[in-house]
Amino acid sequence: MSQTLLFQWFLFFFILLTSATAARVNIPRLSPTGPRIIENPSEILSELASDDLETFFYNQTLDHFNYQPESYTTFEQRYVINSKNWGGANANAPILVYFGAEESLDNDLAAVGFLSDNAVRFNALLLYIEHRYYGKSIPFGSREEALKNGSTRGYFNSAQAIADYAEIILHVKKSFRAENSPVIVIGGSYGGMLASWFRLKYPHIALGALASSAPVLYFDDITPQDGYYSIVTKDFREASETCLQTIQKSWGEIDEIASKPNGLSILSKKFKTCKPLADSDELKNYLDSMYSSAAQYNKPPTYPVNIICRGIDGSSDTENDTLSKIVAGLFAYKGDRSCYINAATNVSETGEGWRWQTCSEMVIPIGRGNDTMFPPDPFDLESYIQDCKNLYGVPPRPHWVTTYYGGHSIKLILQRFGSNIIFSNGLKDPYSSGGVLENLSDTITAVHTVNGSHCLDILYADKTADPEWLVSQREVEIKIIESWINNYYDDLSKQQ
Numbered sequence: 001m002s003q004t005l006l007f008q009w010f011l012f013f014f015i016l017l018t019s020a021t022a023a024r025v026n027i028p029r030l031s032p033t034g035p036r037i038i039e040n041p042s043e044i045l046s047e048l049a050s051d052d053l054e055t056f057f058y059n060q061t062l063d064h065f066n067y068q069p070e071s072y073t074t075f076e077q078r079y080v081i082n083s084k085n086w087g088g089a090n091a092n093a094p095i096l097v098y099f100g101a102e103e104s105l106d107n108d109l110a111a112v113g114f115l116s117d118n119a120v121r122f123n124a125l126l127l128y129i130e131h132r133y134y135g136k137s138i139p140f141g142s143r144e145e146a147l148k149n150g151s152t153r154g155y156f157n158s159a160q161a162i163a164d165y166a167e168i169i170l171h172v173k174k175s176f177r178a179e180n181s182p183v184i185v186i187g188g189s190y191g192g193m194l195a196s197w198f199r200l201k202y203p204h205i206a207l208g209a210l211a212s213s214a215p216v217l218y219f220d221d222i223t224p225q226d227g228y229y230s231i232v233t234k235d236f237r238e239a240s241e242t243c244l245q246t247i248q249k250s251w252g253e254i255d256e257i258a259s260k261p262n263g264l265s266i267l268s269k270k271f272k273t274c275k276p277l278a279d280s281d282e283l284k285n286y287l288d289s290m291y292s293s294a295a296q297y298n299k300p301p302t303y304p305v306n307i308i309c310r311g312i313d314g315s316s317d318t319e320n321d322t323l324s325k326i327v328a329g330l331f332a333y334k335g336d337r338s339c340y341i342n343a344a345t346n347v348s349e350t351g352e353g354w355r356w357q358t359c360s361e362m363v364i365p366i367g368r369g370n371d372t373m374f375p376p377d378p379f380d381l382e383s384y385i386q387d388c389k390n391l392y393g394v395p396p397r398p399h400w401v402t403t404y405y406g407g408h409s410i411k412l413i414l415q416r417f418g419s420n421i422i423f424s425n426g427l428k429d430p431y432s433s434g435g436v437l438e439n440l441s442d443t444i445t446a447v448h449t450v451n452g453s454h455c456l457d458i459l460y461a462d463k464t465a466d467p468e469w470l471v472s473q474r475e476v477e478i479k480i481i482e483s484w485i486n487n488y489y490d491d492l493s494k495q496q
Ligand SMILES: *[C@@H]1O[C@H](CO)[C@@H](O)[C@H](O)[C@H]1NC(C)=O
Pocket: 059, 074
């Protein structure tokens, strides 16, 4: 997939949040595809396999859990099918289902290759379902209407989303007369959490789940709050100790210059900002999200953390001060541009949607203690709640995820209850700090790689460039899924 078609958005999302009232509502985005959206996914899709992909819309129930008149309202939900390699209903050939998450399905189709890469091997029917309130699956006629007020936003939550998936999977199985075909659900990041939760809530619909980079334990107090930033720091330390030290030093220097008369304009000039900085937080938040997303999406072969550190460490003889090094890192990472930081932009649908999700259910308490490369900034639930109330008029429910899906004592709980879930992670991904990293039982397995980053395993395989450890991670996952399916076929044959 062409990098040039990708468009930076993460930062804008971040700045919007910090410049509005919600200074602390800035949980880094949870997506397989990195800090960007794909500018023209339809172009990529047509390059990929357009002939094989068929788009459908399902009349989805707005509210699965109530029986009031308005609950019966429907909206059109998009799903995409590729039946080219399917072995057919008579063979009970498997169905691989991708769970869309907080973005348009177009982006996922262009980035997530695990299903199509393995369609032949599994003789699988491929089904991709878009998450409600994103892409073309918007209730109330338009995104503006859907996000307008508390009543319309109220149907935008994970329980409704996985209920949608259940309905569509059953509908598709029925349409293909594939009632006995085993279903494997697959998702990355937030979508990975949905996949693992779906297996626990809907075992009669999904035989198993592949949950890639799913931080199911980053809720309540299960994971230390500085887990995320500790790993960002570790990634930079492993790339270069001097780079790490330069970054550590830079925060104080930014503050010091900013406090001088004319300081902000000096900084604006030095960092070539697109618009003058209003305060030093604007710059610090930008750099924070740059380092974080470089770590989260620290992919081979380029490894963005290395790119930044090579820039920072390779300072010229003429400009040897800390901030010049940071600027060199920024330019190395972003490439040649007319300006950096504060570029004019619009909030993406992901930015808008994910902000609501993090202000309702997905309260992931990410904070910074005092041993990361960032200034300390502990997670403050009280101010988080207040910021969300200011934005939406209602407080978030920080304990609902663990109440509804669990997470505490996960091994004790799931070792005898659950089965057939793969939790895959790359340990360089800051979100792996909230992932399941140990095998909970024979069939709830953790598959991780030391040098992997966010959701690498479910992206398109690249036969010429993928490192050996990534190839073998995928192979382990495929073998595990095959074993689930074979066991299922055994059980099925004994029944008939
Ligand atoms: C979906 O609902 C619309 C409007 O209610 C209706 O016109 C359409 O036929 C329905 N489609 C299906 C596939 O049921």
